[in-house]
Amino acid sequence: MELKNDLILRAAKGESVERYPVWLMRQAGRILPEYRAVRNSLSGFKELVETPELAAEVTIQPVDLLDVDAAIIFSDILVVPEAMGLTYEMVEKKGPWFPKTISSAEELKFAEVDFDIEDRLGYVTEAIRITNKELSGRVPLIGFAGAPWTIFCYMTEGQGSKTFSVARKILYTDPALAHELLDRITNVTIAYLKAQIKAGAHMLQIFDSWAGILGKEQYSEFGIRYIEKIANAITEVPLTIFSKGAFYSIADLAKLNCNTIGLDWQMDPVSFRNEIGESRTIQGNLDPAVLYGSHESVEDLTNKMLDTFKSRRHIVNLGHGVYPDIDPEKVRTFIKTVKSYEINC
Amino acid sequence: MELKNDLILRAAKGESVERYPVWLMRQAGRILPEYRAVRNSLSGFKELVETPELAAEVTIQPVDLLDVDAAIIFSDILVVPEAMGLTYEMVEKKGPWFPKTISSAEELKFAEVDFDIEDRLGYVTEAIRITNKELSGRVPLIGFAGAPWTIFCYMTEGQGSKTFSVARKILYTDPALAHELLDRITNVTIAYLKAQIKAGAHMLQIFDSWAGILGKEQYSEFGIRYIEKIANAITEVPLTIFSKGAFYSIADLAKLNCNTIGLDWQMDPVSFRNEIGESRTIQGNLDPAVLYGSHESVEDLTNKMLDTFKSRRHIVNLGHGVYPDIDPEKVRTFIKTVKSYEINC
Numbered sequence: 001m002e003l004k005n006d007l008i009l010r011a012a013k014g015e016s017v018e019r020y021p022v023w024l025m026r027q028a029g030r031i032l033p034e035y036r037a038v039r040n041s042l043s044g045f046k047e048l049v050e051t052p053e054l055a056a057e058v059t060i061q062p063v064d065l066l067d068v069d070a071a072i073i074f075s076d077i078l079v080v081p082e083a084m085g086l087t088y089e090m091v092e093k094k095g096p097w098f099p100k101t102i103s104s105a106e107e108l109k110f111a112e113v114d115f116d117i118e119d120r121l122g123y124v125t126e127a128i129r130i131t132n133k134e135l136s137g138r139v140p141l142i143g144f145a146g147a148p149w150t151i152f153c154y155m156t157e158g159q160g161s162k163t164f165s166v167a168r169k170i171l172y173t174d175p176a177l178a179h180e181l182l183d184r185i186t187n188v189t190i191a192y193l194k195a196q197i198k199a200g201a202h203m204l205q206i207f208d209s210w211a212g213i214l215g216k217e218q219y220s221e222f223g224i225r226y227i228e229k230i231a232n233a234i235t236e237v238p239l240t241i242f243s244k245g246a247f248y249s250i251a252d253l254a255k256l257n258c259n260t261i262g263l264d265w266q267m268d269p270v271s272f273r274n275e276i277g278e279s280r281t282i283q284g285n286l287d288p289a290v291l292y293g294s295h296e297s298v299e300d301l302t303n304k305m306l307d308t309f310k311s312r313r314h315i316v317n318l319g320h321g322v323y324p325d326i327d328p329e330k331v332r333t334f335i336k337t338v339k340s341y342e343i344n345c
Numbered sequence: 346m347e348l349k350n351d352l353i354l355r356a357a358k359g360e361s362v363e364r365y366p367v368w369l370m371r372q373a374g375r376i377l378p379e380y381r382a383v384r385n386s387l388s389g390f391k392e393l394v395e396t397p398e399l400a401a402e403v404t405i406q407p408v409d410l411l412d413v414d415a416a417i418i419f420s421d422i423l424v425v426p427e428a429m430g431l432t433y434e435m436v437e438k439k440g441p442w443f444p445k446t447i448s449s450a451e452e453l454k455f456a457e458v459d460f461d462i463e464d465r466l467g468y469v470t471e472a473i474r475i476t477n478k479e480l481s482g483r484v485p486l487i488g489f490a491g492a493p494w495t496i497f498c499y500m501t502e503g504q505g506s507k508t509f510s511v512a513r514k515i516l517y518t519d520p521a522l523a524h525e526l527l528d529r530i531t532n533v534t535i536a537y538l539k540a541q542i543k544a545g546a547h548m549l550q551i552f553d554s555w556a557g558i559l560g561k562e563q564y565s566e567f568g569i570r571y572i573e574k575i576a577n578a579i580t581e582v583p584l585t586i587f588s589k590g591a592f593y594s595i596a597d598l599a600k601l602n603c604n605t606i607g608l609d610w611q612m613d614p615v616s617f618r619n620e621i622g623e624s625r626t627i628q629g630n631l632d633p634a635v636l637y638g639s640h641e642s643v644e645d646l647t648n649k650m651l652d653t654f655k656s657r658r659h660i661v662n663l664g665h666g667v668y669p670d671i672d673p674e675k676v677r678t679f680i681k682t683v684k685s686y687e688i689n690c
Binding site (some may be wrong): 270 | 499557560592668
């Protein structure tokens, strides 16, 4: 199916664009009353993730309601550890929780790698197929996965953490176990992303949410090494890498076989453009809290950010997922502001 | 009382040192069985903070048991908001919780500024006096306070948070309220730190635990501006500023009227030395998770870090507080390694 709006793909590849494309991380989610209506009709978050028709419905909502330049498949990075053998629960107001975690070589049996993706994650690829059918080429569809390090954090720690000290302890006490588990996650992730491409994903993003908890050397050894394997395996569609907090590794990430580097709102686009150069697109990075301000302030601060861009190689987004209590009207103001901005470089 | 070991003070001031001084953030705390014995005999954490004799006892424990080059008064940054009018509870396994928070100008009445420090925080200054008496000049005693931005986070958010979006929302919706509250916190903090000096603190540290949640511009306006006021007011003893996560502002912080800049373990000492120059001492910054490794590995990674130092202006520490489940023997290995390291620059 031919795309009517392929702006984001051109921006990712560094091709000519008439304006900056824009979308939001977590755009399909709690900010929209239409999402909450679907979600509240179900037993829980996982039912939504695992029901392709409904996942497709909430994936398309922000395209209809917010007029973004891309859809991102509604899912969760934790479907991968679950497919590998560690089920998770989504605890209201607390976040994900894994009753079983991995802390020894013995427990690697809970990190299976030889299974059929369609068998265990077919609900995601099916959601991609339905979404594309219903989108009829209006905008591209982004697929995604967690980076191996972030998935490793959950498989070993079992839940969110301020320090992820259980996960990080393993890097010092049993690096061989860490590498074995990271390798398995990487192999499954590559197969999973390939399945997403086959199902129709037009571009892919790797989320390394807990990158910033590691120092530069450890992130190189336990993080980037595995992202590199993924990047080298994904040649069919543009790839975005978003390593939150890893300011010290952005230049190294930009050397990987990828198209776009995501920046969080702590990273100044001007200095990181200097680090990255012009061979990669930058995605981001308005402070998500800007959308708490007035419409005038949202417009003003969005324009102020865009004014700092000295290149056409940008995909506009927030520096992290949109906060659930943001007024969708403010999101619309953000999107309209980006869309009406005239690039002067 | 004359100090028998003033190494850390000389290092802070950039004077001649024969070896690097070393201490650990959270050295007085759960890592020591001797601390847990005291703590478990009490009703809660706050009772320990508010009982000067016991606070002094646990302050001295790491000097006796770990042989550190400085003591840091056992207390909590949240005693300041409590003194201002917002009481907090320390909820087991959850952290601090404020039943009442500030979200409007009307509620600024819960942020009192005109009160006598000795009246409401006398238990801290008394603990400092007792500690110094019992230390008999063995090592210097560090006093501390939270940075205004971090205290603001708790006074508005009421608890820990991954995003501190309640606190950050105010910066966009009511910056005047934010500045008024920050100003009040700053004034109380200055008076509090002055009282600590008067009681006998030999040096002071400002902890900005949530600095890294702001982007550079906002940290400059709502964070550094108030740290600067404190730094200008503290002229009697050396001052350390530790703004966790604010990699983008380290050079600006180093321009303030302070002696030492703390680095977290994500910040490479070599590149930040280049940013800071030789006019300030650097404190830090071994990954706290290193202490999970074997004794050989602790020794090896500590020496590796020390080898990167190309200056004598260093105070050795971890890049954050020591994790509560670390074996004290590993801490001893860390300290011994630093103490036996021969500076070759």
